[in-house]
Amino acid sequence: MENEQVKNPNLRAHHDYRRKKSAKEMQVQVITFALMIFLTIVAFIAVGIGDFSVKFIIPFILLLAVIQVGFQLYYFMHASQKGHELPMFFMYSAVIIAFVTVLAFVTIIWW
Amino acid sequence: MSSVAVKKGLGASVWEYLTTVDHKKIAHLYLGTGGFFFLLGGIEALFIRIQLMKPNNNFVNEQLFNEIMTMHGTTMIFLAAMPILFAFMNAVVPIQIGARDVAFPFLNALGFWLFFFGGMFLNLSWFLGGAPDAGWTSYASLSLRSEGHGIDFYTLGLQISGFGTLISGINFLATIINMRAPGMSFMRMPLFTWTTFIASALILLAFPPLTIGVFLLMFDRLFGSNFFDVTMGGNTIIWEHFFWIFGHPEVYILVLPAFGIFSEIIPTFSRKRLFGYSSMVFATVLIGFLGFMVWAHHMFTTGLGNVANAIFAIATMAIAVPTGIKIFNWLLTMWGGSIKITVPMLYALGFIPSFVIGGVTGVMQAVAPLDYQLHDTYFIVAHFHYVIIGGVVFGILAATHFYWPKMFGTKLSEKMGYVTFTLFFIGFHCTFFIQHFLGLMGMPRRVATFLPGQGLELGNLISSIGAMLMAVAVIILLFNVVITSIRNKKVGADPWEDGRTMEWAIASPPPFYNFKQTPLVRGLDTWWLEKMEGKKELTPAEPLGDIHMPNNSIIPFFISLGLFVAAFGAMYNPLNSVGDGKSWGLPVLIIGLGITFGSMLIRSLRDDFGYHIHKEDLLEDDKGGKVG
Structure with a gap:
């Protein structure tokens, strides 16, 4: 199987293309993952700091949650x-x- | 393993049906069981009408009346209308899309057996201390105070049959998305398949709220929780919301497949393609969506506030638009067609005006201020019977005549069909048209009797006479079924001669593998296209090869049986609010769940790869030999 791929130029190109695409996708996923952790930390800080009113914190955390769901669907579950x-x-x-x-x-x- | 007419013993046939995973046999099971419950609900309806035939009647007492009225509604919706529609979906949809079976044949069987045991459990209440008596809506403020175990039969029975419905709905979604034959794009799907698809999506989204609501009510009554008990800090209105978030889409779950059936029948007997196919699809999807935005119109008088009432009133009126699109499309399909009046077509013709009356009264009730006058009167009863009988039951009766040849290989007598239709149609309007006026005169619904001298006598008498006519019509239909089965005169693949979709291209009843070769779909109304080009068969999309088939299994039966046993345990557990808990309650609950999960475990651990029908056997089948 491996051999066949190397010999057939068509398959070879396809293979290279897929490799490049996966690498790119991996990069995006890592960035998204970092962003998600960052957003989670922001949510914790918002509550932990104690200076913000509840009326601000609840919608703010819900907004962060919506963004996280979007990340999850589009970057990890490939919704697009x-x-x-x-x-x-x-x-x-x-x-x-x-x-x-x-x-x-x-x-x-x-x- | 054979579906052909080899003489088999009774025991072997029973075993075959207990274990079958074939969608066509499951269709027979759904039709038989649903039909039985339909008769049961019909008898209950007759009792209601006999009781209300004259003022101050005491044919049944008030408690029994409440039980009969509750069971009539619950049985007709959950155990008759839906299962019978599932029967036609099972019989027709996989063939319409060119598939050999549904996506998950095992789950299909499981869905049926869950419904079967749920329905049995609910009806056993008649023999075990009284049926549920809080109406089919079972509002928590009333049902929490109901004495005896009636409501527990309701919650547990509906929970079990609800699982079955949910499973079947998901199964049809997966089937229609994944199992379509080559060329069968979404916009080439027959309308019955489309409506089944949307109805299944509604089941997927609407049954979870019911499951949750019923689950909470069950815990309130059986395990001492207080979700709906206002005196303990619960909220009784939440039940109403949960129930109607399910209950309103449920109406569309019932009526959309009926719309689909008429969308097959009308083009077939007008010998003309469906007018406005894409707008029909669009209207179906739109009705599905709007169906979830209107539930509170059942609760206008609950005190939601003016703004909420106005929003839900407008949303409700909006549904009239896609429904109107459908009505006009059916009329324009017939316009200029070469119409053949058969029994199914008669039902379709009767359906349009009847359903429009139901729709118009629906819009009247959508006007929130008027609804304050109409709420809980016979006007409402008249309205929803016009929608459910004029829409769903006419659809079911039409489909019974239309698809009978495909399901059983014989054709119901057309002559007796005309008589049934005439009596049923007259009886139906006689029963329910007058009820609009009874309601406007102020007769409340769900009352066990009424007083003389209030001008309600004549209307109720006419209504009861109409109910008798409908009963006679159903008896003639039963007689028709028996006579047709005894005569057993087999018909060909396309007994109506004008079949348009793929089910009419294969034998009646179809062989158990449906298609020898998966067909190639070259357009809407596949079979009609092929016929018009003088072909005798569908164009195949693959060479003849081995066919992979699933094995029969008794496991679905046992999974469902386990829940049935567990339900008794839960009902008589020591914590129940009725106070007659038995010491064996908990062990029985555990044993029942053990049977269910044990059966699931066996299913998971044992590899079942199914079997193959070999190419040679298929070729043999062509020459008159039988596979099996």
């Missing part, structure tokens, strides 16, 4: 790649429905 359209459609449908549900609960039940 081809062939993932349908799962993403379902994900977003479910997100919208869950959001409406939670919104309704916090606005009209626990007012």
